[in-house]
Amino acid sequence: MKSRPAPAWLIACAAVLLSACATDTQPHSRDTDAMTPTRPDTLRVAIYNTSLFDEDAGGLIARLELGNAQARKIAAVLQRVRPDIVLLNEFDYDAGHRAADLFQRDYLDVPQAGGGEPMQYPYRYLAPVNTGVPSGLDLDGNGETGGIGRDRGNDAWGYGLHPGQYGMLVLSRFPIDEAAARTFRLLKWSAMPGARRPMNPLTGTPFHPDAVWSQLRLSSKSHWDVPIETPSGTLHFLVSHPTPPTFDGPENRNGMRNADEIRLWREYISQEDARWLCDDAGRCGGLAADARFVIAGDLNNDPVDGDGHHDAILELLEHPRVLRMATPRSAGGEDKSREYAAAGIEKRGAPAHVTGDFGPRVGALRLDYVLPSTGFAPAGSGVFWPAPGDADTGIADASDHHLVWVDLR
Incomplete structure (x- = not known):
């Protein structure tokens, strides 16, 4: 990823955040504490x-049916960390929910090597996403509609090679109020006041013609408000997976979209009476002012490093309804960050705060977030990224991202 220069105010703001994280006295946990059973009055939430x-429709189902080593490692991590509520990003969606059924029955219900006891989630939420769904429009501006090969994903509502690719799955130990759940898959980007419409820098004209812009959906996958009935009351699990702010051109259409996908949650927790903020069932408005929530997702935006409009994630982190707490950290992430720094890939962010390893061209970044609302008390947090030599390293490499968890009371 090529980093864009940050304005002076942003660098100053980030420095304050990093300083606060370094000196925060709120409790946080080491990697090994992730396996400590949570107290009865504590809720563990994870992404x-x-x-x-x-890349093929039904491909994940086929792999899970045959027995998949990667899925076993993913299940082992979940069995080790044992979150009460977890969002799984990049889990392909299928209308029959076959992949979710198989993952629970053949992987989570079975003790995995390196894992713990079987982990049963009696409740789950999944729904269609925009990825891979043809738009019938020329969204990438190449003069064609559809495309062939990998390019065919560029004109889908969200990049994907088949409908449901890179989907989302919520797993919960507690009942989900599906009737009250809200999805924002169809919300038009242009409906957002002050939307960051991509512009052609050479001509100063909009990248998308008006006829396309008026139809373009904001969410690259979907945004869900999933109400979960925990023992201490309703928790609104606000989950999403914004597009990476890369793989575009000088118009920066993916960077703009990423920023506004993150901004959607900022507006949702700020504007209870927002008439433009309408879900797929036609209900308009944001979250009630007294509701408790947790925002979770691979938001594809590091507060200070990598590509993207960092102001988008910083403004969410600093929202008055978002709980101030220690940033989840890991020994493995810190070690990897320092390894990259020694090779010349230096970052401004705290090395221990990274959540994923994206290779020698990009390095390690903090992209995955669990952000509770005020009204909770933080009881611990971490990133499941063991230090080199730890016994858990054998299961921690299942994905380029690492599980992030937060304990709440």
């Missing part, structure tokens, strides 16, 4: 980008 996707 895990599993990379359980396939």
